[in-house]
Amino acid sequence: xxxxxxxxxxxxxxxxxxxxxxxxxxxxxxxxxxxxxxxxxxxxxxxxxxxxxxxxxxxxxxxxxxxxxxxxxxxxxxxxxxxxxxxxxxxxxxxxxxxxxxxxxxxxxxxxxxxxxxxxxxxxxxxxxxxxxxxxxxxxxxxxxxxxxxxxxxxxxxxxxxxxxxxxxxxxxxxxxxxxxxxxxxxxxxxxxxxxxxxxxxxxxxxxxxxxxxxxxxxxxxxxxxxxxxxxxxxxxxxxxxxxxxxxxxxxxxxxxxxxxxxxxxxxxxxxxxxxxxxxxxxxxxxxxxxxxxxxxxxxxxxxxxxxxxxxxxxxxxxxxxxxxxxxxxxxxxxxxxxxxxxxxxxxxxxxxxxxxxxxxxxxxxxxxxxxxxxxxxxxxxxxxxxxxxxxxxxxxxxxxxxxxxxxxxxxxxxxxxxxxxxxxxxxxxxxxxxxxxxxxxxxxxxxxxxxxxxxxxxxxxxxxxxxxxxxxxxxxxxxxxxxxxxxx
Ligand code: CO
Numbered sequence: 001x002x003x004x005x006x007x008x009x010x011x012x013x014x015x016x017x018x019x020x021x022x023x024x025x026x027x028x029x030x031x032x033x034x035x036x037x038x039x040x041x042x043x044x045x046x047x048x049x050x051x052x053x054x055x056x057x058x059x060x061x062x063x064x065x066x067x068x069x070x071x072x073x074x075x076x077x078x079x080x081x082x083x084x085x086x087x088x089x090x091x092x093x094x095x096x097x098x099x100x101x102x103x104x105x106x107x108x109x110x111x112x113x114x115x116x117x118x119x120x121x122x123x124x125x126x127x128x129x130x131x132x133x134x135x136x137x138x139x140x141x142x143x144x145x146x147x148x149x150x151x152x153x154x155x156x157x158x159x160x161x162x163x164x165x166x167x168x169x170x171x172x173x174x175x176x177x178x179x180x181x182x183x184x185x186x187x188x189x190x191x192x193x194x195x196x197x198x199x200x201x202x203x204x205x206x207x208x209x210x211x212x213x214x215x216x217x218x219x220x221x222x223x224x225x226x227x228x229x230x231x232x233x234x235x236x237x238x239x240x241x242x243x244x245x246x247x248x249x250x251x252x253x254x255x256x257x258x259x260x261x262x263x264x265x266x267x268x269x270x271x272x273x274x275x276x277x278x279x280x281x282x283x284x285x286x287x288x289x290x291x292x293x294x295x296x297x298x299x300x301x302x303x304x305x306x307x308x309x310x311x312x313x314x315x316x317x318x319x320x321x322x323x324x325x326x327x328x329x330x331x332x333x334x335x336x337x338x339x340x341x342x343x344x345x346x347x348x349x350x351x352x353x354x355x356x357x358x359x360x361x362x363x364x365x366x367x368x369x370x371x372x373x374x375x376x377x378x379x380x381x382x383x384x385x386x387x388x389x390x391x392x393x394x395x396x397x398x399x400x401x402x403x404x405x406x407x408x409x410x411x412x413x414x415x416x417x418x419x420x421x422x423x424x425x426x427x428x429x430x431x432x433x434x435x436x437x438x439x440x441x442x443x444x445x446x447x448x449x450x451x452x453x454x455x456x457x458x459x460x461x462x463x464x465x466x467x468x469x470x471x472x473x474x475x476x477x478x479x480x481x482x483x484x485x486x487x488x489x
Pocket of ligand 1: 303
């Protein structure tokens with residue numbers, strides 16, 4: 001790398017040497033440039049993107065994530081406290097239309113009217129005024145920012161600790177909190193049964209003993225099964241997998257110290273600690289009924305699973321695994337945090353034998369990353385798609401990567417040093433499929449839509465369409481093929 005290029009990147013600069021490739025590749029990213037991707041986007045827009053995409057790519061990419069990360073001049077403490085902003089990117093006749101709207105949660109509406117933070121948030125954004133303003137406040141603002149799914153003519157913005165918000169799928173206007181399950185939580189990671197097309201989801205009521213709910217919704221959106229299990233200890237479960245015969249949950253080994261929350265010093269999520277002396281509990285629920293089987297493994301932490309499937313009498317679960325809970329140091333703003341201060345996640349395969357109760361684990365590769373996905377979840381899949389750091393150390397996601405789990409071969413495309421990728425959404429098709437990721441381009445402070453042929457990632461995007469602005473780094477998205485039903489909410 002030339003000195004000119006180094007000078008242009010400015011300071012602080014990290015130079016990371018990929019030692020396993022004999023120091024041939026030297027990669028960089030600029031932390032200040034990366035952090036600008038967390039700037040609030042207040043505007044709500046509708047417009048067509050310039051450029052064209054493959055004409056057979058027809059449908060809507062939904063995407064949710066924190067859009068507002070400060071209010072009244074006060075930055076939020078953690079991006080997970082950001083107010084949910086849903087985007088719809090509609091692909092039709094080779095063109096893409098963009099629309100974004102904030103979810104009008106009760107908290108968002110009241111705080112926008114007041115122009116300042118009024119509520120206590122899970123990840124540490126507190127009401128102004130210190131302890132006295134927050135103590136014995138057991139509420140948590142529902143920010144509706146984690147996932148979005150369109151099912152049975154309903155569009156839901158998802159946040160795991162509460163019921164979903166229903167949106168109009170055409171205008172993205174908020175209809176309201178959808179209490180079709182009463183006050184029960186509905187997680188941000190629903191799964192589809194590849195055979196019936198039914199949507200399955202879970203919700204955890206947390207406490208000293210937690211209650212885990214598993215729901216099945218038929219194609220009309222009716223709840224056709226609902227099972228409840230009481231779990232031992234505090235349960236932090238963000239995702240699950242659904243195989244033809246089982247729903248499987250990894251219960252992370254966590255301990256809750258509630259007092260800083262009670263006294264108003266911290267958000268509830270900041271009071272969680274990794275309980276390294278406890279096992280990771282693997283909860284296997286037979287879908288047809290019958291008792292839940294609990295297996296145990298040496299402690300590790302998981303947010304996301306790539307896939308779960310059954311093969312040769314065993315269950316395989318592929319997950320991004322951390323050796324401890326991903327917790328930021330309390331004295332630092334997340335925008336100034338170095339990735340080397342955080343544990344990185346690697347892909348692991350966990351093999352379960354429900355009969356012998358044996359659990360074995362195997363690391364699938366050395367890369368660190370997040371947001372794993374497969375083309376058809378629930379069935380054996382050769383490839384896992386995810387976002388990874390550009391080097392072998394922990395770092396921001398800059399690479400769209402396809403990992404062949406059978407050979408270990410990788411098919412990668414990097415947007416380093418200036419580009420930062422989001423969750424890859426995989427769209428299966430008869431012609432090989434597509435992968436879409438939103439890329440924050442820090443050199444121009446804009447986000448672009450990158451579309452790859454699913455089996456040729458290294459060839460680079462077949463289309464890269466710029467938005468007119470940046471989008472704050474998002475969380476999860478989903479794809480609805482074809483055109484939406486005209487049913488209005
Ligand atoms: Co998630």
